Amino acid sequence: MIFQVNLSDAKSVYRQICDQVKYAVATGVLAPGDRLPAIREVAARTRVNRNTIAKAYTELERESVILSRPGQGSFVANGSTALQKQQRMKIIEGMVRDFYVQGYHFQISPEELRAVVERVGRKFEKEGQS
Amino acid sequence: MIFQVNLSDAKSVYRQICDQVKYAVATGVLAPGDRLPAIREVAARTRVNRNTIAKAYTELERESVILSRPGQGSFVANGSTALQKQQRMKIIEGMVRDFYVQGYHFQISPEELRAVVERVGRKFEKEGQS
Amino acid sequence: MIFQVNLSDAKSVYRQICDQVKYAVATGVLAPGDRLPAIREVAARTRVNRNTIAKAYTELERESVILSRPGQGSFVANGSTALQKQQRMKIIEGMVRDFYVQGYHFQISPEELRAVVERVGRKFEKEGQS
Amino acid sequence: MIFQVNLSDAKSVYRQICDQVKYAVATGVLAPGDRLPAIREVAARTRVNRNTIAKAYTELERESVILSRPGQGSFVANGSTALQKQQRMKIIEGMVRDFYVQGYHFQISPEELRAVVERVGRKFEKEGQS
């Protein structure tokens, strides 16, 4: 797992770390039980403060993506979702709506939008879960 | 155009305004050339500070969604985009990627995800543009 | 809302703050929509660092107990629970089990334990919700 | 006495050991005078570091749950408590209060809470002590 931090990104650094871990888990690069690099290690390699990485890991733990155990390290959890289905669908729907709205304003045709959804989707399908 | 401001939303007020305008334009509720309600009018109706509305309008103009003609008001632009196609596609792809990542962690099956994309997409297609 | 911080408590400071807010909400001292004292204000009064209070508020927001809105303040949420019923019951059962185990080792009779449950329970019953 | 160590548990390993012993004693699985398995034996079976088990036993002794007789092993104590009654009640009350607070935020009705207390309590009553 190699982290890429972009300080000029509008996204905060700790969110970038979170999203990269979530992406790695979703694409199967990181599997349940895998150990994440230590906080101090990531901090050193990305030249980001330890506390910022710790914040990202804490956030990931709260989202049930990872498990942190003092003295042992942080590990990928085996996928339990805390939120209720209804709430999850609402969030997902909001993301899709925003996607279409942005697509419209970017003057990207529905066909192109569909193609993007297809193309990007293929990366995640190998890891299909009911 | 009636604005709904939800102070309990995690989204900031000015972004709520922005997103509502963009949504209205994308779904055809607002058409190019339509005049937006005046800032002070929106501020009065939503009981939100005028500066906040002004910030939203400024942001919308920056994104080329609207055009402000001093002394006349703000109008829906007829769809020009400042960003290069490549940059726009990158942003769109990021949104789709985030959608799949979130879907994975929410344990929503690819089939369901696709269904959401279809369902939400239909709302926009009736107002389709090339 | 007045906070009491005990530095020699085994519980961490930010957890003390969290628990006090949750207690106040559960007993009706704080009602949905009520505004919490500002982070800086709590920090000044308790002589605890601003970041520590901020951490408590962030945690409370993640637990859906409060809502924080930059520029406006933090407010008591109107009680939505993110966790699934099954998970919630598991946590609750664990707490009760620990309570009985501790009671046994403290040589407190089942009658006394029951009395404590009754007595403490009365504070919360006025705010009964289905 | 067979120990189940769950490394994925948020609870630290030594506390898991402690709690299991206390639970076993409270439910009568272990009776006063019973010998606990040797530290190195537990360490071997659970694949946990010997120091961690030793820490758990030390903590249990501090809480007067067990007694270690050097050269002979560790034995379940016959129920003496170091803390004053008043202090013990304070701790117990705190646990009950936390239970109700959590129940409130989990939107579990007082009736259900009471039912949980009843149900869990029955497991301990068969082994009731004054």
Place this chain on the structure above:
DNA sequence: GTGGTCTAGACCACA
């Protein structure tokens, strides 16, 4: 004014 992010550095509990 409000909350959010980040740093640098200290200290602690746990394995």
Place this chain on the structure above:
DNA sequence: GTGGTCTAGACCACA
């Protein structure tokens, strides 16, 4: 070694 907590202080976005 590991992660967690806390401080002091800076800077930012939002209302």
